[in-house]
Amino acid sequence: MFTPMLRVAALLVLGHATASVLPAQTDYFNTDAGRPIRTEDAYAIERRAIELQVAPLRLERARGGTYQWGIEPEIAVGLLPRTQFEIGFPMIHAEGARGTRTTALAGVEMSALYNLNAETRIPALAIVGDVVLPAGPLGPDGAIPSLKAIATKTLPWARFHVNAQYTFKDNASTGGVNGEAPPANTELSRWVAGLAIDKTLPLRSMLFTAEIVTSEPLVAGLQRRLDVAGGTRMQFSPRVAFDAGSGYRLRGDEQGWFVTTGAAVAIGFPWAPRR
Template identity: 60%
Template sequence: MAASRAAASLAALASLVARPAAAQTDYYNTDAGRPITVEDAYPVERRALELQLAPLRLERARGGTYHWGVEPEVAVGILPRTQLEVGLPFAFVERGAQRASGLAGVELSVLHNLNVETALPALAVAADVLVPAGGLGPERAYPSVKGIATRTLPWARFHLNGQYTFGTESDAGTDAGTAELSRWQAGVAVDRTLPLRSLLLTGEVVARRPLRADDAAVEWNSGAGARYQLSPRVAADAGAGYRLTGDDRGWYATVGAAVVVGMPWRTR
C-alpha cells in the first residue's frame, strides 16, 4: 500500500513538472519586432490568444532625432495554422525642440502557414494593412504582402522574409505612421535555441527601400536579440540593431513581453 501511494505521488509530481516544460515553447516562435524584424513561418496555435504587452522601441537617428514607439498587439489563432493580429502603434517623435506623440495608425494582419517543415522549408504567407487612425497615422491605408520561409538544421534555424507595400510616393508622408514603411523589404536571420535554458539567440541582416521615394537608395540594417521563457505562459525579449546606410543611420533598441492564454470559448 505504501509503495503504491508513493508511486502515485511520484506520478502526480512528474505530471505537474512536465506540463510547464511542454508549454515552454513560445520563446521558440519569433514574431516581427520581437525582438528582430525577420520572423519565422509559424503562427500562434489554434484557439490560442497571445497578448504582446506594450513592446517598447527606441530609435536614435543621425542628427539627434529620437523616436519612441509602443505597440501593444493581440494575436489570435482563428483557424488551423492561421493567426489574426491587431496592433495599436503609439509613437513619440522628438526633433530638437519639436515634439509630437499619439496613435500612428492601426495595424491589421493575417498569417497562414502553408506546410509543416519536412524535406521542404516551412512556408507562410501574410497580408498586412496600416489603417489611418490617430494624430500620427497615415492619410490612407497601406496594404502589404509578405512571404516567409523557415529551415531548421540540427545546430540552427534560418529564416527568409520578403515584403512588398503598395502605395504611391505622393501618398507617403513624413508622419510616424509611414516612416517605417518600405516599398520592399528583404531579410535573412539565423537563430540558435538553448532548450534547457528556454532561451533563443538570433541575428539578422535586412535590406529595404523606403516607401517615401521609389528612387531612394537601398538601406541596410543589422540586428540581434534574445527571447527567454519566464514562465509556461510568459516570454520576454530584448534586442538592438544599427542602421548601416541611409539618411536615418543610427541605433535602435527593443524590449517587450508576451502572455499566451487559451480562448475563453470553445469552437467545434
C-alpha cells in the same frame, strides 16, 4: 525625457538575463516581427490561443542626436488551424524639424498569417497579408496594404528564416507637427528583404537570433536602408515570454542605433472545449 526610457530598457534587459527558468516552456522559439527582430518565422500561434503583446518598445537614436520611440500593443489570435490574426495600435514619439515633438497614434495595423506547410525536405512556408489603416495624427493618409512571403528551414545546429515583403502603394504621407512628418513615419517600406538565423537552447528555453535587413522607404526621395540586429527571447513561464534586442542602421537617411524590448502573455479561448 529619454533617460528614464533608457533606464527602463536597461532594467528589462538585466531582469531578462538574470531571471530563473520555469518548466513547461512552449513559445520561446516562435519569433514574431519586432520580437526581437523584424524577420519572423513561418509558424502561426496555436489554434484557440490568444497572445497579448503588452510591452513591445523600440527606441532609436539617429546620428544627429534625435530620439524617437514607439510602442505597439498587439493582440494575436489563432482562430483557425495554422492561421494567425493580429491587430496592433502603434504609438510613436518623434522629434521633427526645428525641435518639434509629437506623441500620437500612427495608424492601426491588421494582418493575417497562414502557414502553408510543415517542414520536410522543403522549408516551412507562410504568407502574410497586412494593412495599415489611417488613424491618429501620425497615421497614413490612406490604407497601405502589403504582402509578405516567409520561409523557415531548420538544420541540426540552427534555424534560418527568409522574409520578403512588398507594399502596394506608390507613396504615403502622414500627419505630424505643423505639417511636418517626423522621422518615425519613414519606417513604412515599399519593399523589405530580410535574412535571419537563430539558435535555441531548449534546456534553458532561450533563443538567440541575428538578422540583416534591407528595405526601400515608402516615402519618395529617401535612401535605401540596411540594418543589422540581434537579440534574445526567453520563456519565463508557460504563458509569459520576454525578448530584448538591439541593432544599427548602416545605411539610410536615419543612421544610428536602436534597442527593442517586449513581453507576451499567451492565454486560451475562454470557451475552448476541454479535453
